[in-house]
Amino acid sequence: MPPTLADRIAPELTRIAGGAFARLPLALELWDGSELPASAVPAAPAPPRLRVRDPRALATIARHPDQLGLGRAWVAGALELDGDAEAALRAGESLRDTRVSWSDRLRALRLARRVGVPLLRPLPRPAAEARLRGRRHSLRRDRVAARHHYDVPTSFYRLVLGPSLVYSCACFAAPDESLESAQERKLERVCRKLGLEQDQRLLDVGCGWGSLLLHAAQRHGVRGLGITLSRAQAQEARRRIAAAGLADRVEVRVADYRELDGERFDAVASIGMVEHVGVDLLTTYARQLATLVRPGGRILNHGIVRLTPAPRSDRTFIARYVFPDGELHPLSAVLTAFELARLEVRDVETLREHYPLTLRAWSRNLAREREAAVAQAGAQRERVWRLYMAGAALAFERGEIGVFQTLAVRPGAPHRLPLLRDAQPAAARAVVAA
DSSP: OOOOHHHHHHHHHTTSGGGGGGSOSSEEEOTTSOEEOOOOOTTOOOOOEEEEOOTHHHHHHHHSTTHHHHHHHHHTTSEEEESOHHHHHHHHGGGTTOOOOHHHHHHHHHHHHHTTOOTTOOOOOOTTSOOOOSSTTOHHHHHHHHHHHHOSOHHHHHHHHOTTOOOSOOOOSSTTSOHHHHHHHHHHHHHHHHTOOTTOEEEEETOTTSHHHHHHHHHHOOEEEEEESOHHHHHHHHHHHHHTTOTTTEEEEEOOGGGOOSOOEEEEEEESOGGGSOGGGHHHHHHHHHHHEEEEEEEEEEEEEESSOOOOOSSSHIIIIISTTOOOBOHHHHHHHHHHTTOEEEEEEEOTTHHHHHHHHHHHHHHHTHHHHHHHHOHHHHHHHHHHHHHHHHHHHHTSEEEEEEEEEOSSSOOOOOSSGGGOOOOOOOOSOO
């Protein structure tokens, strides 16, 4: 019987990078069905298995030996995973700091050629990969970037996020609380921080599918305007608002925050939007919010920030497949932008531990409805979300990124904030019929 691919590859791996790749943290199944086993770990659960379904996956990774090559191979379906995605990513971390010399690379390329990897024929770029042109964070390019992520059938997002269609992290009272209950708490927490009252005007910047607007109108009686760059989101938000009988109180527009002019609101919420604002526009963003709120009015900014330094790169999986042109800023940069806009920052709260709980709830939803998700949005989109949520959960858990709610007020009139943080008014009851 001729030797398998695993038989031919295993001895050579001991000669590359000090044998680091011969001690694999997960099982590797090759395209002929043979397998390189994971290193034995006493008392550990069965390791994940990564299956190389197409040798062009290795050609793509060799051409782009970073997240871009691995991401393309994964999204294209040339790599498949048996087991939990988070477990696989945790296992792969053991190779993160492996030093690979130029001689190691040459040895690996020669080995790849001998076992039939078509090094000159990598996989084509998947359709799900973003292709952006023009000036970064121009109005036009920001629209294209936002629509890459959000102009997906609402039915797909409903499968993943649940019936409330609330994006961004929930607020859990306990790890086993239901996602819907935790998201309801998050919405009410935002409304209470903003001190919303009957007939006040609320602006929701990046309103998504209208969930906060619906909650604020039904529970607090506000009149609201939501803006989004996604036509698909705006259409669904308007449908939900009309179905709730709130079309005379709540409006949704397809617009950029920079395009609002001459309007004034009692409160402004921006939930999961600042991540789409470029670092050079942070102060512009904060100043625009300041002009849109009346003196004494409140602004709540809820956004993901970077807790550990990392250079901006367009060659990451997130940048190419999830949030093109997205940027995570240090919290200090966000606070500085608010201060330069002459806003008074009154409260900053971290919700970092809540995001892994949220992401894992979304991942369970996706796993349970995988066939339907593929039917609604395509196999590539489902694979993007599967990897994105697993990787993001680990990044939050490790403290590489965090999420903060920052409450600020515009000086010039009384802000009516309580003396104590925990002295917010009791949760409102429904004041507008659903």
